[in-house]
């Protein structure tokens with residue numbers, strides 16, 4: 001590609017709203033432009049970078065027998081009802097009526113479409129396993145946008161669906177896909193944490209996430225540096241440290257004016273927050289049961305994890321109760337106590353029974369009760385781990401201190417099993433001629449997030465430093481100094497020779513000052529810069545600089561093509 005023809009405009013300054021530095025360089029380099037917040041147009045440079053990622057993914061998926069296919073984005077809503085997914089979703093996909101008044105959804109994945117197709121094609125176990133994959137751009141109405149390109153609403157992903165005869169085969173295969181994804185991330189120089197993301201009711205891990213640790217991300221995970229255990233905060237099995245036992249003391253009401261919050265209460269009574277019980281009034285909605293008033297007790301120094309609570313309650317939604325609802329059960333907002341309340345579901349965190357003599361509300365304004373003890377003074381319908389994991393909580397595997405950190409989900413591996421297949425009657429005949437449901441796996445790699453994460457991890461003060469596999473072009477070719485016919489001729493020849501050798505070259509053929517060209521070469525982050533200078537013209541040499549290193553070296557012009565091919569093919573080299 002000739003720079004003079006490339007549809008691009010590099011910027012000296014990043015737009016003010018861009019806070020992440022890699023994202024700033026993507027904007028400044030003219031890879032992407034926001035159309036509106038959270039919605040990005042990809043310029044040719046960005047599209048070329050995407051193509052490199054797509055190539056990597058295709059090679060990787062094809063190597064394990066993957067076959068590329070495409071599925072329609074707009075689908076009948078009835079298909080999503082048939083699979084049962086429609087009723088399980090917290091936030092349904094964008095849906096509307098088409099002109100023939102059919103209800104349709106804008107799919108964000110294709111489990112139903114794949115199974116519906118499998119119903120027609122897969123008859124025998126001999127046709128399994130199979131891996132289909134699609135590279136496309138789902139749109140998800142996420143509400144608030146975050147993290148620049150990392151949190152784009154419409155984003156390039158690779159979706160893989162594997163179909164199997166049984167669960168064991170799926171489990172083996174899903175490990176293989178995960179290894180492939182790991183290879184892609186490693187090739188891009190991205191450090192990834194494998195995280196348990198979703199659990200079956202029995203406790204088996206159903207979904208795994210591949211997360212890039214970054215403060216820009218919205219995933220929260222707990223991770224043990226000692227044994228490698230890592231899990232999403234919503235399913236983490238962190239241990240809890242019990243306080244030392246002590247004899248139960250008698251309950252006693254004390255006046256506590258203006259102590260509606262735990263910090264105020266602890267300060268007023270001069271006690272640590274760990275000596276208090278926090279009451280939360282919630283309304284849970286359960287399928288077929290309607291709304292249920294829930295009284296939750298966690299220790300004052302901990303916080304509720306709503307996802308964990310939803311799971312133990314088997315609730316579809318959990319939300320705060322109104323003050324009127326709280327008073328209607330005889331409790332007092334801000335001074336709520338589980339003692340003496342009847343006819344409501346009490347859920348306590350598993351740390352509560354181990355914590356004696358806590359200070360709890362007294363169910364009357366301005367009063368708390370000292371020495372409230374679970375078991376003696378009140379009971380709960382459910383005792384379970386329902387609090388947020390904290391930095392330093394013991395690892396469930398080895399007991400070392402867990403670290404809680406944020407990250408961005410870069411890929412997901414989900415062992416769907418046969419649930420959707422049973423609902424949709426997607427079956428095959430096994431060796432004995434018996435009808436069996438197809439077992440499915442779903443794999444997603446977030447390609448645009450990969451591009452964005454590489455930009456965040458691979459740049460310096462001057463611009464991007466693309467690793468070879470994602471670099472839009474392998475070589476930035478330029479002449480130095482005033483236009484000369486001789487330099488131009490050498491550049492044209494090298495451009496043609498490199499192209500013929502299969503190397504993607506960005507040829508800066510503009511009549512610009514050297515400084516402008518050098519700055520753009522650094523900003524765009526092309527791995528290898530080749531400069532044809534006046535001195536080199538006389539000696540038959542070109543100057544070479546690797547984007548990630550400071551040194552400039554000189555090699556004979558005739559040896560350039562093999563040199564470049566070797567450099568690009570032997571990646572990963574040492575990235576400093």
Ligand SMILES: [Zn+2]
Nearest residue numbers: 224227395398
């Ligand atoms: Zn551990």
